[in-house]
Amino acid sequence: EAGVAQSPRYKIIEKRQSVAFWCNPISGHATLYWYQQILGQGPKLLIQFQNNGVVDDSQLPKDRFSAERLKGVDSTLKIQPAKLEDSAVYLCASSPREDRMNTEAFFGQGTRLTVV
């Protein structure tokens, strides 16, 4: 079974530029998460999709961050314009979530963003 795929692995941009990250979840997984992991901290949930609908985006800075999940499969996360404090690893995860007992989330390797 293929895992969660993310690209790019690394990105360096200047502040005020825009950037986009891509995630392809495990086939058939209904739930998709985007997390932000700042160095030395635990992952923080940015947005959670169930199929192509948003379940939780309460911690997404909507003035600069946006995310979409077209057709309930792939997802993109965009930052425009980027700030220095956006430097972090952006993790995508997916989960079947059809069965309440099947709650494991599978993570991609992440995209390391450096804003200079």
Next chain:
Amino acid sequence: AQSVTQLDSQVPVFEEAPVELRCNYSSSVSVYLFWYVQYPNQGLQLLLKYLSGSTLVKGINGFEAEFNKSQTSFHLRKPSVHISDTAEYFCAVTEINDYKLSFGAGTTVTVRA
């Protein structure tokens, strides 16, 4: 809303010694609990999970954790560590009707020969 506190930010340990990583959670409802491991430059990998049933949960790589509802804890243990266990470990919680997965700040384990 749920929250997770990992009580130790760094744990140095000698090879073949035991290790315990402490995790406490806060929630007003029933929860599911997880431990994830993150090796350098890799994504998060599930070590073990508690959903229901026996409070002692065994995971991969010889790790186990015990759920203690009265103390709201889910401590992770391994009786004998290897150099390859050097990594960051995250405790996570989700409320059973929420599915939002919240993480602690992480514990860095460094195993020395």
